[in-house]
Amino acid sequence: MTPDELSEALSAALASAVADGTLALDADALPSSVHVERPKQREHGDWATNVALQLAKKAGTTPRALAEDLAGRLGSTPGIKAVDVAGPGFLNITLEAGAAGELARTIVEAGAEYGRSDALDGQVIDLEYISANPTGPLHIGHTRWAALGDSLVRILRAAGADVTAEYYINDAGAQMDRFGASVLAQIHGTEVPEGGYRGEYVAELGRQVLAANPQIVDLPEDEAVALARDEAYRLQLAEIRDVLDSFGVHFDVWFSERTLHDSGAVTTAVERLREQGHVYDDGGAVWLRTTDFTDDKDRVLIRANGEPTYFAADAAYYLSKKDRGFPGKIYLLGADHHGYINRLKAISAAAGDDPAANIEILIGQLVSVQGAKLSKRAGNIIELRDLVEWIGADAVRYSLSRYPADTPLELAGEEMIKQSNDNPVFYVQYAHSRTCAVDRNAADRAVRRVLDDGTDGFDPALLDHPTEAVLVGRLTEFPRIVAQAAELREPHRIARYLEGLAADYHKWYAECRVLPYPDEEVQDVHRTRLWLNDAVRQVLANGLDLLGVSAPERM
RNA sequence: GCGCCUGUAGCUCAGUGGAUAGAGCGUCUGCCUCCGGAGCAGAAGGUCGGGGGUUCGAGUCCCUCCAGGCGCACCA
Numbered sequence: 001m002t003p004d005e006l007s008e009a010l011s012a013a014l015a016s017a018v019a020d021g022t023l024a025l026d027a028d029a030l031p032s033s034v035h036v037e038r039p040k041q042r043e044h045g046d047w048a049t050n051v052a053l054q055l056a057k058k059a060g061t062t063p064r065a066l067a068e069d070l071a072g073r074l075g076s077t078p079g080i081k082a083v084d085v086a087g088p089g090f091l092n093i094t095l096e097a098g099a100a101g102e103l104a105r106t107i108v109e110a111g112a113e114y115g116r117s118d119a120l121d122g123q124v125i126d127l128e129y130i131s132a133n134p135t136g137p138l139h140i141g142h143t144r145w146a147a148l149g150d151s152l153v154r155i156l157r158a159a160g161a162d163v164t165a166e167y168y169i170n171d172a173g174a175q176m177d178r179f180g181a182s183v184l185a186q187i188h189g190t191e192v193p194e195g196g197y198r199g200e201y202v203a204e205l206g207r208q209v210l211a212a213n214p215q216i217v218d219l220p221e222d223e224a225v226a227l228a229r230d231e232a233y234r235l236q237l238a239e240i241r242d243v244l245d246s247f248g249v250h251f252d253v254w255f256s257e258r259t260l261h262d263s264g265a266v267t268t269a270v271e272r273l274r275e276q277g278h279v280y281d282d283g284g285a286v287w288l289r290t291t292d293f294t295d296d297k298d299r300v301l302i303r304a305n306g307e308p309t310y311f312a313a314d315a316a317y318y319l320s321k322k323d324r325g326f327p328g329k330i331y332l333l334g335a336d337h338h339g340y341i342n343r344l345k346a347i348s349a350a351a352g353d354d355p356a357a358n359i360e361i362l363i364g365q366l367v368s369v370q371g372a373k374l375s376k377r378a379g380n381i382i383e384l385r386d387l388v389e390w391i392g393a394d395a396v397r398y399s400l401s402r403y404p405a406d407t408p409l410e411l412a413g414e415e416m417i418k419q420s421n422d423n424p425v426f427y428v429q430y431a432h433s434r435t436c437a438v439d440r441n442a443a444d445r446a447v448r449r450v451l452d453d454g455t456d457g458f459d460p461a462l463l464d465h466p467t468e469a470v471l472v473g474r475l476t477e478f479p480r481i482v483a484q485a486a487e488l489r490e491p492h493r494i495a496r497y498l499e500g501l502a503a504d505y506h507k508w509y510a511e512c513r514v515l516p517y518p519d520e521e522v523q524d525v526h527r528t529r530l531w532l533n534d535a536v537r538q539v540l541a542n543g544l545d546l547l548g549v550s551a552p553e554r555m
Numbered sequence: 556g557c558g559c560c561u562g563u564a565g566c567u568c569a570g571u572g573g574a575u576a577g578a579g580c581g582u583c584u585g586c587c588u589c590c591g592g593a594g595c596a597g598a599a600g601g602u603c604g605g606g607g608g609u610u611c612g613a614g615u616c617c618c619u620c621c622a623g624g625c626g627c628a629c630c631a
Binding site: 174 | 557561572573576590591594611612627631
C-alpha cells in the first residue's frame with residue numbers, strides 16, 4: 001500500500017462519515033487529499049495523519065471523537081493492520097508487512113524509473129547557472145552553483161519538466177579589454193593595469209598566448225590587446241568547459257553575450273521594449289521605466305555616450321530566451337546579484353510576460369573559507385580544478401549539494417582536504433557498494449530473486465522485522481522527495497533523504513542476514529530479502545544520479 | 556538609511572504549523588567465530604539569538620529588537 005492509496009482510503013472514510021451524518025460538514029469542505037506523513041517515532045506506526053485535528057473544530061466535534069470514528073471506518077481496509085488514536089487526535093496507521101513489502105518488487109522492476117514523476121509535466125524551462133566571466137578559472141563560489149544547478153536540472157527532468165541548461169558567457173564589455181591588457185602585460189613583463197586581473201593563471205595564459213602567437217610582441221598596442229584578449233578568452237573558456245566536464249556538469253547551450261551585440265539583438269530589444277511603452281529618453285540616455293513594476297529606480301539601457309549597458313544585454317538575453325520558446329526561465333544567481341531581482345522581473349513584465357509565472361530567480365548565498373572573501377582579482381582563489389583534485393568530484397559535489405542554496409556556507413580551509421574521508425557521501429556510497437557486495441555473494445551462494453521454475457520466491461509478508469518496516473517505509477518516500485525537491489528547487493532534500501536511507505539500510509543489514517549461513521538451505525526469506533537489498537541498491541543509485549554523484553560497486 | 560538572506564548541540568548544518576527538535580564531525584563506552592567495521596548499538600552535549608503575538612498546538616507564521624553575510628552605478 002502506497003501513501004497515495006492510504007490517502008485515498010482516508011478520503012473515502014471521511015466521505016462516508018459525511019454521507020451518514022456522523023461528520024457535520026459539507027462534502028466540499030473536505031480536503032481534496034488527506035496528507036499522510038511518516039511519524040518520527042517508530043511506535044507511532046508506519047503513517048500518521050492530523051486530519052481529525054484539522055477538521056474537528058469546523059465540524060463542532062472534538063479531534064479525538066472524530067479520530068475514533070475514522071479509525072473504526074479504516075480498521076477493515078485490506079493492507080491496514082492497525083489504526084490507533086494518539087495524543088490530541090492523531091491517527092497512527094500500521095500496515096501489514098506484506099502490503100508494505102510489495103514495494104520492494106515494484107522498485108526492482110521499475111529500475112531507473114523509480115522516483116520519476118509527472119509532477120512538472122509539460123513545463124518547458126530554461127535554467128541558467130554559473131555564467132561566470134571567461135576571464136579566469138572557476139573557483140569555489142562557482143562550484144556551488146555548478147553542483148546545485150546541475151542537480152536541479154536532473155531533478156526537474158525527473159519530475160517531468162523539459163529543461164535546457166544554459167551558460168551565459170559574459171564575453172563583452174570593458175572587462176574583456178582589461179583581461180586582454182592583463183595578459184599582454186604578463187607577456188611584456190610589465191605592471192598589471194589598474195583594475196586588471198592577477199594571479200598565476202594570467203601568467204600561464206600569457207605564456208600560452210605568446211607561444212601560439214609569437215608575433216604579438218611586434219603588434220601595435222591596441223591590436224596586441226585585442227589578440228591577447230581573444231586568444232586568452234578562447235583558452236579560458238575551453239578550460240572552464242573542460243573542468244566542468246570533469247565535474248560532471250554539462251550545458252545544452254553556451255550563450256555568448258557578444259553575439260547579442262554583434263547581431264543587433266540588443267538594439268532590437270530596446271526597440272521592442274519601447275513599443276511596449278516602457279522606454280523613455282532622459283539626459284541623453286535611454287531608460288527602462290522599471291519602476292512601473294517592482295524596481296525602486298529606473299535603469300539605463302543605453303548610456304549618454306551611446307554604449308549599451310550590461311542591463312540592456314540582460315534584456316536582450318531575456319527576450320532571446322522568450323523567443324526561443326521557454327515559458328519558464330530560472331536564474332540561479334549568487335547573493336551578490338540579488339540587487340538584480342527586481343530589475344530582471346521588470347524586464348519580464350516590460351516584455352509582456354507575467355513575472356510570477358515566466359521568471360524565477362534563485363539566490364544562493366556565497367561560500368566563504370574561514371571568513372576570507374574570495375576575489376579573482378586579488379588572486380587568492382581556490383579553483384574548482386584543485387578542489388576536484390584534492391578531494392574528488394563526488395565529495396565536492398555532494399558536500400555542496402547537501403545544503404539549501406540560501407544557507408551561507410563557511411568551509412574550513414585546510415580542514416577541507418582531510419575532511420574528505422568524513423564526508424557523508426562515503427556513508428551513502430558505502431551503503432550502495434554494500435548492496436552490490438551482497439549481490440556478488442548471493443550469486444556465489446546461488447541465491448536468486450527468480451527461481452529456475454520462473455516463480456520469484458518473493459513473499460513480502462516475510463519482511464516483518466522492525467528494521468524492515470522502517471526501510472520499506474523509507475523507500476516508499478522516494479518519489480515524493482524527488483517531486484518535492486523539484487517543486488521547491490531544493491536538491492539538498494535528495495542528499496538528506498539518501499543519508500536516511502543509507503542509515504536504515506545499514507541498520508537492517510546489521511539485524512537481518514540476506515544470505516543463508518553456510519550450513520543453511522536457501523529459503524524464500526533469503527530471496528525476499530535479496531529483493532529488498534536490490535530495491536535499496538536501485539534507490540541509492542537513482543538518488544545519487546540526481547546529485548551527479550557516482551554509485552560505486554566497490555570502494 | 557533601505558532591501559534580501561541567515562541565527563538550532565563544541566563545529567558544519569537538516570527540520571515547507573504537529574507528538575520526546577535531528578544528522579555528520581568531535582568526545583566517551585561496547586560489538587568483527589559466518590553476507591564489507593568506510594558499519595552497528597549506547598552515552599554525554601539544546602533557554603531553537605532576545606521579547607511580544609496568532610493557534611488546540613510555533614524551531615516553523617506575524618510584529619519588534621539584537622547579531623552576522625550580501626546588495627543598493629550611465630561597473631561588468
